Amino acid sequence: MRTVAATASTNDDVAALANAGEAEGLWLRAETQSGGRGRRGRVWVSPAGNLYASTLVRLRSGDPPAPGLALVAAVALEQVASAYAGAARIALKWPNDLLLDGAKLSGILLERHGDAIVIGFGVNLAHHPEGLDRPAISLAAAGLIPSPDPALFVEDLAASFSAWLSRWRGEGLAPIRNRWLERAHPAGTPLVARTADGAETKGLFGGLDADGALLLRTGEGTQTIHAADVFLL
Incomplete structure (x- = not known):
């Protein structure tokens, strides 16, 4: 585990x-970031007290398809957050958002560089942003006072991620998908999926297909969503 006081982006650093040849298993945590980002380049505000950390996975011959790592990261983080906040308050939203009492607690950003997958985690431990297009929350705002120590939280996360990564490699996506579905919002939850071109599809949560894509039940049948921003309705 490496920790720095400040950086632009832990994902960029990792x-x-x-690219310089670092081996799988590296974890880098920053106390603050000046250039943190979420999906589609969104700014991720990074005050001290929250978790900002990235890890490195090297794809191997025989690994399951790489997109499944989004679910691996999600279930690893869910397991740790549930230990702190209680499983009844935590739920997953496709593909890898973590909700606490229905509000967004964290973000996960995966970026590929050749055989390297960089996975960044941002978790609202002490602070959460205001004025977003969706409600956000922190563990502190949810009543965990004092908020968890980021240095301890990331150690728990690294252990959880290592265990789920091993299962993904040894057993495939199925057990990770099953865990994700167990911890997701209920089947039938109303959702809207918004693609990069702005198109929206509204429907009911119908689970995941075998590859981890979102199934959305609409009036025209079940649609399979491979890439989109998803919001609860």
């Missing part, structure tokens, strides 16, 4: 280390 990507640079990956």
